[in-house]
Amino acid sequence: MMGEHTVKSFDEDLEAVDKLIRDMGWLAADMVERATKAMVNTDLDAVNRVIKDDLDLDEMQRAVDDSAVTLIAKRQPMAQDLRAVVGAIRMASDLERIGDLAKNISKRVRAVGDVAASRDLAHGLQHMAQLARDQVNGVIDLYIARKADQLEALRDRDEEIDVAYTAVFRELLTYMMEDPRKITSCTHLLFCAKNLERIGDHVTNIAENAYYMITGHQLSAKRPKRDEFARGDNGN
């Protein structure tokens, strides 16, 4: 019953959704990097641009949702096609949250002041931001190219962000202990670092979602998460 034309149209519709997802991914990755730079440079103009970009990202998420719902209603896809559309809705949701986290970093710039400009901290935060940006771009590229086999390796690179986060976390604790006047600024920076670490978690979600969309199978269970809890036990 299903003519080639109908099938092709579904693919075209899905490609339009994919294009939106890709644009969301690019914007979200860029926001992460710019928000962190704004923090390190106490750049309030850059802050405002990230906050504005977040509105665009929200708009793009609504476009994905609307397109996906229209696509389901119009094409009534089954099995793998349906999985792809539902997966796109979930990915857009993760990308929207990544944008929220970047916006949240931006909103803390004023409260942090110039503590973030300290050489070691700036290096640690920017390293985290670059890892996060590369992970976001990477996972979206692999999804768009449907390269399921590389998604697992990418997901497991989340470990790198966790390691970088733990280093920043410990450094911030040291700063606070050395100079209690820095405690307020440093707690805001702690939340920023945590946000960058959480962006890695969203990339993990996207990788798992994309893998399921492409293959119909779940990715193998992830290695146990390393984070600041373990260090808390050691009393540092």
Added chain:
Amino acid sequence: MMGEHTVKSFDEDLEAVDKLIRDMGWLAADMVERATKAMVNTDLDAVNRVIKDDLDLDEMQRAVDDSAVTLIAKRQPMAQDLRAVVGAIRMASDLERIGDLAKNISKRVRAVGDVAASRDLAHGLQHMAQLARDQVNGVIDLYIARKADQLEALRDRDEEIDVAYTAVFRELLTYMMEDPRKITSCTHLLFCAKNLERIGDHVTNIAENAYYMITGHQLSAKRPKRDEFARGDNGN
């Protein structure tokens, strides 16, 4: 073409999804309360129960997703019905994240030690947890009963959690400044308080989703968010 029997079956299928969502809501709300009690009482047995419950909650989310996808494939719903099914997927995702946040609180119990048992802090955290639990239960009840008119009022009560969070945040900063040896414990508590505040944000998402599902309209824009940023500006 659509007989009464077919229509009734869709409703029955959706009711089954609703029942899963309700069970998820009850479990998630309960986990939030128990995780916070475990923190205040340094109760490691309770910690393990919350961590175990989170696995059940993840399983329930997968059941919602599977049921929703099957429902779309089988019934090929249009317009409002389709909106309801997609909305259920999103709600289950928010409830799963609420469970994750409760688990995250539990995992910090060991690192925090008995600092959380301090009378003022314990009161503040338990107050936040009760508000969060009531909000989660409340939003799910209103959704199940399809009471759209009360969802907006409930969403705006998120303000109460934000106010309680700001009080706990300030108190924690004071503790850290008074006694730098408490800094590590207090930073973990800061993340716990932040998690409770974020649970309020997920309730907001659920309320907005439920409202859209029931009415087909978006809730009016939310009041600007009050949180710890504003206070950071005041240099406290």
